[in-house]
Amino acid sequence: MAENIDKALQRSRRNLPHWQAGGRTYFVTWNCIAGESLRVQERAIVVEAATKFHGDRYNMFALVVMPDHVHMLIQPLEKSPKLWWHLGRLLGGMKGASARKINASRGRNGALWQEESFDRLLREGEFEDKWNYIRLNPVRAGLVGKPDDYDALWIRSTADGWMQPDL
Template identity: 45%
Template structure:
């Protein structure tokens, strides 16, 4: 999953933070102009599902069709989401290598490069 998250970081989106849990992932990102959130999520799900199925010798769906995306409205909301991701990393079962954020404790919505990307649902 980590490989998939970093693959288009800096090209299609600005990855800000993530934590990989045993059966889901929390990600904070800003899609760049021309890249839809639904397309980004589809590429992650497709890449990781193929890899997981190959490792397990299985076929079929790995991820739920639905994704639970949120639009960050302000600095307070941004900090709450970032804190939630950090909390999951502390208490999650997957170890320290499953958490990453862009700038340690210095990250805020002021340090994010915002693009003119309209809020769009994932359609997944």
């Protein structure tokens, strides 16, 4: 896995294909391994891990931690001129940090998350749809009546409302 990503579109593959290009925004999903579910306090751990480097290594635009999966809109930032943070490394850090803390609270070791994540480079016109999908996911799942009532929803906003990146 390359440590740094430049502006050119790059492709890698494990079981799923992964495309990355510097300065782009991604819709990302990752899942718990079969049979695992996150309690309220564990979802807060994931939110903390996923937003820890917001504004430093990446811009996070929206995040929801559901009982068995996570969705986010994320844009890796420039690490040095014309080189961006690698999405896989960023996600690995989030998943690893949250799994270690959750496993410690459960008094156990082992996998919590599926190894791979699904990531999609956003195209022009897709940001708002994905942002709404993330925001409404807890409502559509029947967990709350309105998005703001969900305990593990994080939305980056400005005084004028939600913030959209340049695609």
